[in-house]
Amino acid sequence: MSGRRRMVSVIGPSDVGPDDHRYGIAYLIGKLLVDNGFRVMTGGLSGIMEAALKGARESASYREGDTIGVIPSLDPDDANPYCDIVIPTGLGIGRNLIVSSADGIIAVGGGSGTLSEIALSWQKGRPIAALDVPGWSGELADRALDDRRNGYVMGRASSPEEAVAHIMSHLDEGQC
Numbered sequence: 001m002s003g004r005r006r007m008v009s010v011i012g013p014s015d016v017g018p019d020d021h022r023y024g025i026a027y028l029i030g031k032l033l034v035d036n037g038f039r040v041m042t043g044g045l046s047g048i049m050e051a052a053l054k055g056a057r058e059s060a061s062y063r064e065g066d067t068i069g070v071i072p073s074l075d076p077d078d079a080n081p082y083c084d085i086v087i088p089t090g091l092g093i094g095r096n097l098i099v100s101s102a103d104g105i106i107a108v109g110g111g112s113g114t115l116s117e118i119a120l121s122w123q124k125g126r127p128i129a130a131l132d133v134p135g136w137s138g139e140l141a142d143r144a145l146d147d148r149r150n151g152y153v154m155g156r157a158s159s160p161e162e163a164v165a166h167i168m169s170h171l172d173e174g175q176c
Contacts, residue, residue, distance in 0.1 A: 044068075050080040100124040104126055104170065129163035140153045
């Protein structure tokens with residue numbers, strides 16, 4: 001589809017505040033993604049999701065519609081204030097499946113919700129970059145989840161720049 005702007009999901013825990021270094025990592029990821037022409041999709045709530053969308057909004061290349069929040073409830077007011085487009089699903093944790101609609105995924109830490117999003121993205125063949133921080137992204141870097149596809153979850157991305165570069169290179173190779 002020519003002219004379509006690609007979308008990257010940034011996933012991770014909701015209980016991370018601005019004083020946590022992972023919040024700053026997610027913020028910079030969101031900013032870098034929009035700087036490079038991507039839209040950013042998250043679960044639309046707090047923590048990593050909020051940080052990524054805030055960073056996206058503060059990119060010099062930001063355009064309205066660049067930030068998308070796919071929230072678990074039916075109430076659009078549950079979304080963080082950085083969501084341009086709010087998709088209220090009413091699906092609870094079932095909304096994690098929607099991450100697979102992104103062209104690529106960047107994981108920053110995370111618990112069981114992030115783990116389920118990584119697994120679904122793996123099954124759908126999406127490129128995944130995993131930050132070397134506490135949580136499932138750090139645990140799964142350099143590992144294949146199973147033998148259903150060649151490759152692995154990205155090896156130890158030590159910076160937001162490295163994670164974004166990984167996604168960009170895999171999308172350029174047509175791996176999505």
